[in-house]
Every structure is written in C-alpha cells, then in structure tokens.
Amino acid sequence: MTITTPPSTLTVSFEDDPRVVREAATEDYSTHVVPTSWRAGRWSLAMAWWAMFSAMFWLYVAVASADAVGAPATIAGMVLSIATYGVVNLVLSRYAARTGLTVALLSRRLFGTLGSALAPLIFAATALYYGVFEGSIVAVALQGYFGGNLKIWYLVAVAYALPLVIGGVRAWLDKLNGVLLPFYVLGLIAVVIAATVKQGYPQVWLHSVASQAPLPGWLTSYLIYMGVWIMMMYTVDYARLGRPQDTRFHGTVTFGWVFYTFTFGVNGLIGIYLLRAWEISGSETGVVDAVIRSLGFAGVLLIFVSQTRINTANYYLASTNLEAFAARVLRLRLPRAVWVGVAGAIAYLLMLTDVLGYLLKALAWQGVFVTAWVAIALVHIAVSPADRDGLPEFRTGRLVPLTAGAAAWLAASAAGIVLTEQGANAALAQLAPLITVVLAAGLYYAALRFAPSAVRVRGGDPRDEVEDVWRARILCHVCDRSYVAVEMDRDPSANGAAICSACAADSAALARAVR
Structure with a gap:
C-alpha cells in the first residue's frame, strides 16, 4: 500500500542497544544481521x-x-x-x-x-x-x-x-x-x-x-x-x-x-x-x-x-x-x-x-538439497550486481513469497534424488551430486535472467535515511530493540514505523499491508 500520511520518525542511535548485546551473548544474532561491533x-x-x-x-x-x-x-x-x-x-x-x-x-x-x-x-x-x-x-x-x-x-x-x-x-x-x-x-x-x-x-x-x-x-x-x-x-x-x-x-x-x-x-x-x-x-x-x-x-x-x-x-x-x-x-x-x-x-x-x-540414506537425500543450495548461492553471488557490489535484499517486506529460484532449487533437488535412488545405472547414481550442482546452477541462472524480480519495489527505505547503515541503529516499534540499519524496514501497517528483520518476518499485518 502507499503511505499517504507522513511516516513515523526514525529513532536512531550510534551505540549498541545494551539489551541486544546481553541477548547476543547466547543468541549470536541468530535471526538478525550481525553488526560489525559483534564480529x-x-x-x-x-x-x-x-x-x-x-x-x-x-x-x-x-x-x-x-x-x-x-x-x-x-x-x-x-x-x-x-x-x-x-x-x-x-x-x-x-x-x-x-x-x-x-x-x-x-x-x-x-x-x-x-x-x-x-x-x-x-x-x-x-x-x-x-x-x-x-x-x-x-x-x-x-x-x-x-x-x-x-x-x-x-x-x-x-x-x-x-x-x-x-x-x-x-x-x-x-x-x-x-x-x-x-x-x-x-x-x-x-x-x-x-x-x-x-x-x-x-x-x-x-x-x-x-x-x-x-x-x-x-x-x-x-x-x-x-x-x-x-x-x-x-x-x-x-x-x-x-x-x-x-x-x-x-x-x-x-x-x-x-x-x-x-x-x-x-x-x-x-x-x-x-x-x-x-x-x-x-x-x-x-x-x-x-x-x-x-x-x-x-x-x-x-x-x-x-x-x-x-x-x-x-x-x-x-x-x-x-x-x-x-x-x-x-x-x-x-x-x-x-x-x-x-x-x-x-x-x-x-x-x-x-x-x-538410515543415517547414510537421510544424509544422501539432504546432501542433494545442500549441494543444490551451494550451487545457487554461488551463482547468485557471481551474477547478481546488487549482492556482489552492494547490500542484498533480504527484508521480508521487500521480497515476494516465492521466487523462481525456489522452483530451480526444488527441481534440481528432485532430479538429484531420483538419480540417487534409481538402481538401473550405478554410475548415474554416483554422479547425482555433480549433476545436481550443474542443474541447480543452470536453472537458477535462467531464473535470474528471465523470471520476474524477487524484489518488491517500495519506497520509504530506512537505509536511505541514515548516512552509515552499519553504524546507525534504529529502534524497532514492535520489540523495542535497536538493530543495525542494514536490516531495518518501514512497517506500512503501522504508519511506516521502523521494524527489525525478525519482527517483520513474524508480522501478518505487514505482509497484508505490503500486498
């Protein structure tokens, strides 16, 4: 949706939130971007x-x-x-x-x-x-x-x-x-x-x-x-x-x-x-x-x-x-x-x-998904200009629910599992990881070239409102914690108030408002 009223003012600081630091001692920013101060x-x-x-x-x-x-x-x-x-x-x-x-x-x-x-x-x-x-x-x-x-x-x-x-x-x-x-x-x-x-x-x-x-x-x-x-x-x-x-x-x-x-x-x-x-x-x-x-x-x-x-x-x-x-x-x-x-x-x-x-069988199946994921990640890093030279877009409110990349991942993984399980050709079964990597890379590259963009076009980006996205911390209106500006977004369901990556992923209201 388009915000027609002035969005809420960002609450910006340049020091780590003490509450976040205490949590990070055990959490290690598991659902957040790791700020440079915690490296x-x-x-x-x-x-x-x-x-x-x-x-x-x-x-x-x-x-x-x-x-x-x-x-x-x-x-x-x-x-x-x-x-x-x-x-x-x-x-x-x-x-x-x-x-x-x-x-x-x-x-x-x-x-x-x-x-x-x-x-x-x-x-x-x-x-x-x-x-x-x-x-x-x-x-x-x-x-x-x-x-x-x-x-x-x-x-x-x-x-x-x-x-x-x-x-x-x-x-x-x-x-x-x-x-x-x-x-x-x-x-x-x-x-x-x-x-x-x-x-x-x-x-x-x-x-x-x-x-x-x-x-x-x-x-x-x-x-x-x-x-x-x-x-x-x-x-x-x-x-x-x-x-x-x-x-x-x-x-x-x-x-x-x-x-x-x-x-x-x-x-x-x-x-x-x-x-x-x-x-x-x-x-x-x-x-x-x-x-x-x-x-x-x-x-x-x-x-x-x-x-x-x-x-x-x-x-x-x-x-x-x-x-x-x-x-x-x-x-x-x-x-x-x-x-x-x-x-x-x-x-x-x-x-x-x-x-x-069943351990080896389970690992073989999961290994197919993993090798496909690695191939896709490498292709993305290599050919996606925004991710290679700038900041990747990972914020929930700025991404579509399903991308063509997901279809590429599942298709390559399914092919790998079929090859692993078929008993007619032992060489093909052994080659399944390599074939999966090639398929995943090729399909994902095609998805990047020909499928619609995974990124939603929205304005009101907090990244554009601070001078240094890694130094600035912005207060989230949901959890009342300040996180690095890299991960912050504006919540269109709350008059554009700032929201952190973790809270945005939980918010059904934000998802509805974005749609």
Missing part, C-alpha cells in the same frame, strides 16, 4: 571454527573411500576436494562477512520469504545427524572401555555437550575449542606413534586394492567428499561473525584450503594408517577400536576431546537453525538455550533408533 577477532573465530577439524568422521570417510577405490585414488580425490572446498568457501566466507547474513536470511533472497523456510530446516536436520554420529562415537568408546548400557552412554554423550553450546561463538565456543585444540593435535601424534610401536609399520597402507567401480576411483572419492558440502552452509553461519578486514585470512586459513588440508588430508591419512596398522575394517566403530587399542584410556580421552569439539559446532548450528525455522514457520520465539535442549532431545531419540541403518 569476532581473527583467532577467536578461527579457534571456534577449527572445532570442525577434530571430527572422527573425517578419519572414517577417508577409510571408507580407501576401501572402495584404494588409497592412491582416495588421495587424489582428497586433493581435488581440498581445492574445491578452498575456492567455494573463500567466496562464501567473504560474502558472509560482508553481509552478516545467516543461511536462513540469505535463503530469503534466493527463494522468497516462504521458499526460504526449507533451508534452515534441512541445515538443522543435517547438523543433528552429524551430532548423532559424533555423539554415538563417544558413547561407543565409553561403553567399549568401561562397559555398561549403551543407552545410558548415549544420554551422557548428549547431556554433557549441551551446556557447552548455550554460549555463543564469541562468548564461549572460541575459548573452549582453543583450549582443546592442542590436546587433539598431540593425541593424533600419539596415536600414530603408539600404533606403529605396537603393530609395526604397515608397509602397504598406501597401496590398498580397490574394488571394481563404474567410475574412475579419484572421481568416486571426490563424489564421496561432495556428500559433506554441508560444510559450505556451516561456513556461512560462522563466517558472518568475521570482521570484514579479516576476510583474506579467514578465506585462506580459517575456512579455506589450509583448514581442509588438515581436516581432509591429515585426518584422512591418519585414519587410513591406523586401520591398516590394526587390520580393522572401515566400519563406523573401526576408528574408535583403532584409537583405543593404540592408546588405551588415553585413547578414550582423545575421542572425548575430539567429539566434544565437533559437537559444539553441530549442536550450535542445529539450535540456531531450529530457532530460525521455528521463528519463520511457527512464529514461535524462544531463547536459543531452549532450542539447544530441543536439539539434544531429538539427537538422543535418534540414537535410540537404528540410526546407522
């Missing part, structure tokens, strides 16, 4: 993110690849994956630091206000599944060494991790993971030495025989690593907390090729070495057995440290995206601490089921 220091963010380095999953996935295609082909796939992840996360981390957007907020621009709801749900579900996997590793290690009921150890693995993730990245997770990182590194060195002393050097650990496969071994290995492109989404939600002046460091070291050289390369080679030294098959618990056989109780401590680090990231991202999904779809606003508890409860219930029986 983490270079090493603070690096230590928080490098929690990802210590997942036992990286040892396991390398062994699974080596069992399938042999160690040489696995190493080739690792190198290609490190290069790919390095380039993609360089782009995504710089974009996230420049805009301060979460996956949920960026998805609004890509898919519309309604179409974007699926992205945080898939993100939260995937983070939860990885949390279940890593938590199960802890439980199996504790039961294997101490005995007892595995269900009780599952509960222990979940319960001790939850309090650790209630604090935000800058307030707590950086410090916790910074302290634990040296213990994990020393533990990796110790486990390799101990395995060699006890078992001798496995002469053929890099020459394992590959089974027959429909695709070249290096390509199969590369596609296996494509299954964890969820790391790209993880990158966005962490990198938004980085300072713009640190983007070069974060793009190379924190989120880029340096990180993946250690995460995929070092972890992967150690995993292959350990299991070949102990002659253990590459099962889900094979890495646990090898570590405990090598170090005994110290191995249990190593697993405890490694899984504590990685699950701080898994539960943190699961809770923030559950919060974003509930706020957008259910219009339910609860503190993130509540969503941490919800994430933990869901994780424990999943552990009580035959989770490994």
Whole structure:
C-alpha cells in the first residue's frame, strides 16, 4: 500500500542497544544481521571454527573411500576436494562477512520469504545427524572401555555437550575449542606413534586394492567428499561473525584450503594408517577400536576431546537453525538455550533408533538439497550486481513469497534424488551430486535472467535515511530493540514505523499491508 500520511520518525542511535548485546551473548544474532561491533577477532573465530577439524568422521570417510577405490585414488580425490572446498568457501566466507547474513536470511533472497523456510530446516536436520554420529562415537568408546548400557552412554554423550553450546561463538565456543585444540593435535601424534610401536609399520597402507567401480576411483572419492558440502552452509553461519578486514585470512586459513588440508588430508591419512596398522575394517566403530587399542584410556580421552569439539559446532548450528525455522514457520520465539535442549532431545531419540541403518540414506537425500543450495548461492553471488557490489535484499517486506529460484532449487533437488535412488545405472547414481550442482546452477541462472524480480519495489527505505547503515541503529516499534540499519524496514501497517528483520518476518499485518 502507499503511505499517504507522513511516516513515523526514525529513532536512531550510534551505540549498541545494551539489551541486544546481553541477548547476543547466547543468541549470536541468530535471526538478525550481525553488526560489525559483534564480529569476532581473527583467532577467536578461527579457534571456534577449527572445532570442525577434530571430527572422527573425517578419519572414517577417508577409510571408507580407501576401501572402495584404494588409497592412491582416495588421495587424489582428497586433493581435488581440498581445492574445491578452498575456492567455494573463500567466496562464501567473504560474502558472509560482508553481509552478516545467516543461511536462513540469505535463503530469503534466493527463494522468497516462504521458499526460504526449507533451508534452515534441512541445515538443522543435517547438523543433528552429524551430532548423532559424533555423539554415538563417544558413547561407543565409553561403553567399549568401561562397559555398561549403551543407552545410558548415549544420554551422557548428549547431556554433557549441551551446556557447552548455550554460549555463543564469541562468548564461549572460541575459548573452549582453543583450549582443546592442542590436546587433539598431540593425541593424533600419539596415536600414530603408539600404533606403529605396537603393530609395526604397515608397509602397504598406501597401496590398498580397490574394488571394481563404474567410475574412475579419484572421481568416486571426490563424489564421496561432495556428500559433506554441508560444510559450505556451516561456513556461512560462522563466517558472518568475521570482521570484514579479516576476510583474506579467514578465506585462506580459517575456512579455506589450509583448514581442509588438515581436516581432509591429515585426518584422512591418519585414519587410513591406523586401520591398516590394526587390520580393522572401515566400519563406523573401526576408528574408535583403532584409537583405543593404540592408546588405551588415553585413547578414550582423545575421542572425548575430539567429539566434544565437533559437537559444539553441530549442536550450535542445529539450535540456531531450529530457532530460525521455528521463528519463520511457527512464529514461535524462544531463547536459543531452549532450542539447544530441543536439539539434544531429538539427537538422543535418534540414537535410540537404528540410526546407522538410515543415517547414510537421510544424509544422501539432504546432501542433494545442500549441494543444490551451494550451487545457487554461488551463482547468485557471481551474477547478481546488487549482492556482489552492494547490500542484498533480504527484508521480508521487500521480497515476494516465492521466487523462481525456489522452483530451480526444488527441481534440481528432485532430479538429484531420483538419480540417487534409481538402481538401473550405478554410475548415474554416483554422479547425482555433480549433476545436481550443474542443474541447480543452470536453472537458477535462467531464473535470474528471465523470471520476474524477487524484489518488491517500495519506497520509504530506512537505509536511505541514515548516512552509515552499519553504524546507525534504529529502534524497532514492535520489540523495542535497536538493530543495525542494514536490516531495518518501514512497517506500512503501522504508519511506516521502523521494524527489525525478525519482527517483520513474524508480522501478518505487514505482509497484508505490503500486498
């Protein structure tokens, strides 16, 4: 609607709202743009993110690849994956630091206000599944060494991790993971030495025989690593907390090729070495057995440290995206601490089921949506001038409910799932992630070129009424909090009063007035 009366005057300040800062200590601006004043220091963010380095999953996935295609082909796939992840996360981390957007907020621009709801749900579900996997590793290690009921150890693995993730990245997770990182590194060195002393050097650990496969071994290995492109989404939600002046460091070291050289390369080679030294098959618990056989109780401590680090990231991202999904779809606003508890409860219930029986299938389906999302995000950043050079439009009142981009995402994902599930051609099933990426990129590019714009043309933009959209804070008439002007809009259902991004997403009156 057109506002015919003079709009309400903006209440502008240039200091952070103390109430918002107190909430940010746990919320980390989960449903808001992160102001530059809340960005983490270079090493603070690096230590928080490098929690990802210590997942036992990286040892396991390398062994699974080596069992399938042999160690040489696995190493080739690792190198290609490190290069790919390095380039993609360089782009995504710089974009996230420049805009301060979460996956949920960026998805609004890509898919519309309604179409974007699926992205945080898939993100939260995937983070939860990885949390279940890593938590199960802890439980199996504790039961294997101490005995007892595995269900009780599952509960222990979940319960001790939850309090650790209630604090935000800058307030707590950086410090916790910074302290634990040296213990994990020393533990990796110790486990390799101990395995060699006890078992001798496995002469053929890099020459394992590959089974027959429909695709070249290096390509199969590369596609296996494509299954964890969820790391790209993880990158966005962490990198938004980085300072713009640190983007070069974060793009190379924190989120880029340096990180993946250690995460995929070092972890992967150690995993292959350990299991070949102990002659253990590459099962889900094979890495646990090898570590405990090598170090005994110290191995249990190593697993405890490694899984504590990685699950701080898994539960943190699961809770923030559950919060974003509930706020957008259910219009339910609860503190993130509540969503941490919800994430933990869901994780424990999943552990009580035959989770490994359907975990890989669930991750395969979700992985299709994730790879399509990454392809679409990259195309958008590359070819959308406003997002590349200026500020993206993510405010609810200035976007259509569904974009052609949402149709592109769903169509590419549906094609990927069909290819994954069809049993007639094994090569096509394995190539599903790559085909999905190409389809998603092509369809989204076509949507940008030929479909109507996703942005509504409206006047009265608070961004045009302040000199510096990152310094100015504007008071929201709904929640009575001041947020950075980048995310603020005028509410046509309230005489143009200022409204923050989160409150605008909840307002049915605003949506009606805009229509």
